[in-house]
């Protein structure tokens with residue numbers, strides 16, 4: 158591991174670990190194969206993988222000699238991780254485990270990820286790489302506004318920020334007025350939050366009559382849920398900050414998997430710690446760079462819970478070509494949706510992100526929205542509820558009608574489904590402090 162070099166912190170393009178972030182592609186692939194041998198050996202200690210790998214003739218990590226051999230390994234699904242709850246995917250002695258995290262478990266039995274001291278150290282190292290790639294330095298005051306607890310956002314970014322040497326305010330999520338007070342008092346320069354919470358924070362800044370000049374905010378690292386370019390732009394314009402996208406999932410530690418650098422042009426995925434594949438979600442075929450598909454990850458350094466070819470259900474594509482920042486690690490585009498969040502509305506396939514992209518283009522539209530689905534007879538009915546700024550309500554009714562119609566027509570041209578658009582006053586739709594629940598599908602209940 159590279160020791161933090163203060164001289165580098167002053168450069169415009171900062172690297173936490175320049176050597177490994179900029180190494181040669183050929184070398185990186187060799188490194189992946191070497192680490193894979195160890196990972197497979199580690200996985201063989203887990204009954205589930207032992208059975209699975211032995212079944213295809215893999216008895217030791219050394220049986221993986223090439224990426225072709227690697228691709229013979231079947232995918233691991235979330236259900237499989239769940240099926241052996243709580244300890245089925247533990248491959249070290251419990252004495253060597255220093256922490257565990259679980260997924261929220263809202264959709265069933267949670268998945269558990271165990272971490273050894275090295276696992277935690279590597280995770281912190283990766284989130285440090287991420288934040289520094291996005292311009293953070295030890296001079297920054299970092300307010301971490303995501304949940305501390307089983308949710309990985311809080312602790313994951315916390316340790317990375319400390320590694321960089323930032324001043325960390327472990328604020329956690331919620332208590333928005335206090336968050337803003339802390340931003341003022343401690344001159345917070347960088348925040349980490351979900352995009353929906355950041356939108357809410359802006360509303361409260363306005364409500365409290367705070368002038369942006371009273372804050373020192375420069376950057377926000379936003380992730381844990383999907384959001385589009387238009388939402389980024391809106392937040393950057395409203396708050397006069399730079400917003401960087403952060404992607405991760407608890408099965409791969411949490412945050413620290415993929416992150417935008419200062420060029421904001423796709424998220425670098427740390428390929429010396431994870432093997433990144435994009436597959437066709439229907440056929441399972443591995444796709445070439447540029448093609449849209451489902452992300453599949455393999456851990457390369459995990460000791461306590463190694464995971465091979467994990468199907469994330471997240472949809473994206475890999476950018477072709479190298480980034481100007483010099484990092485060799487490939488970039489993925491914004492997550493456009495999940496294979497399990499696609500809505501089928503009157504036969505048309507719709508991702509909630511398509512609707513969000515449209516509504517966030519309207520300056521009249523506020524920071525909160527919801528997508529409602531009901532059925533009317535045999536037909537599905539889509540209602541998009543959006544908050545708009547209060548001054549709009551003081552205007553002419555005809556202006557509101559015209560806005561509604563423009564948004565509805567625009568959504569229709571994007572998704573081919575005719576929505577009903579409802580305009581709501583600011584603060585009237587439910588607020589989210591963590592991952593927002595944007596879609597309410599009541600169709601099956603009718």
Ligand code: AMP
Nearest residue numbers: 380381382383403404405406407471492
């Ligand atoms: P969890 O394991 O609870 O942390 O949830 C991970 C999931 O959150 C991912 O599989 C994605 O579906 C979603 N997610 C995380 N970061 C982002 C992001 N930047 N953009 C879109 N979705 C994200």
Ligand code: ZN
Nearest residue numbers: 418480482484
């Ligand atoms: Zn870059």
